[in-house]
Amino acid sequence: MKNAKASVAAEKPSPAHARAHAGHRHPASPEAALALADAYCRERGEKLTPLRRKVLELLLASGRATKAYSLLDEMRQIHPGSAPPTVYRALDFLLSAGLVHRVESINAFTVCHDLTQCQHGMLVVCQQCGSVAELHQPKLREALIAQVEHAGYRLAGEEIELKGLCADCQAAQAASN
Numbered sequence: 455m456k457n458a459k460a461s462v463a464a465e466k467p468s469p470a471h472a473r474a475h476a477g478h479r480h481p482a483s484p485e486a487a488l489a490l491a492d493a494y495c496r497e498r499g500e501k502l503t504p505l506r507r508k509v510l511e512l513l514l515a516s517g518r519a520t521k522a523y524s525l526l527d528e529m530r531q532i533h534p535g536s537a538p539p540t541v542y543r544a545l546d547f548l549l550s551a552g553l554v555h556r557v558e559s560i561n562a563f564t565v566c567h568d569l570t571q572c573q574h575g576m577l578v579v580c581q582q583c584g585s586v587a588e589l590h591q592p593k594l595r596e597a598l599i600a601q602v603e604h605a606g607y608r609l610a611g612e613e614i615e616l617k618g619l620c621a622d623c624q625a626a627q628a629a630s631n
């Protein structure tokens with residue numbers, strides 16, 4: 455589906471774009487996002503190496519959660535010799551830098567919608583197509599974590615992930631019924 459990608463590149467309002475703005479901010483273009491990520495890494499004294507940058511670029515271009523092996527396939531089209539560890543190491547770096555999220559429910563990776571603010575939100579993940587919205591509601595997040603702790607639990611990770619079905623997939627489902 456082209457919608458998610460178009461909503462990143464174009465500023466014209468579309469349903470997908472409006473939806474994107476409801477939940478999270480997104481840099482205007484992949485180039486802008488890469489420049490932000492670059493500056494962010496430099497500030498932290500780390501390096502967005504060409505390989506790390508390429509993996510981030512592929513994730514930005516995909517516009518949705520993408521599995522590691524798909525990223526590896528794409529890398530191999532650009533650099534035929536790419537070995538799995540190189541892609542996994544790049545993903546590990548991007549994860550630890552907070553530039554991408556691991557999406558557990560579909561075992562994939564997605565670009566953080568908040569590349570530099572570092573205020574990770576709650577991810578809503580379409581279980582059909584892998585599109586991800588990141589909800590920035592710090593109070594809601596805190597309240598949820600407080601309730602989890604009240605119940606005597608501690609969350610297993612940073613990510614709070616909600617399983618969903620995006621508007622496009624809902625429409626496709628409605629059309630096929």
Ligand SMILES: [Zn+2]
Nearest residue numbers: 566567574575
């Ligand atoms: Zn995030």
Ligand SMILES: [Zn+2]
Nearest residue numbers: 580583620623
């Ligand atoms: Zn979907």
